[in-house]
Amino acid sequence: MCGCSIHQTQTTQNFERDPSALTLRVEDMTCGHCAGTIKKAIETGLPGTSVDADPASKLVSVRGSTDLGAIKALVTEAGYTPTAA
16 A cells, blocks of 8 residues: 555546456555556556556556456555455
8 A cells, every 4th residue: 555645635537447448446546656556566567558547536447468367466466455346
């Protein structure tokens, strides 16, 4: 979980679920720093993926991989708790 202590209220950026992407809910993603950490963890761990993480909606959308287990493991290793969206 984030330890940055900069948890500001985020505004939703019209986050739309992409039907071709895997989408996870990450309730403990509380700020832009958290979103960046999750994005970096997935894109580094699974090269070729593209990640959108929105702290306002608590949703993480991943394109370029269908390995849900690997994605969840990477988010968990980054210190967050992914669940089905």
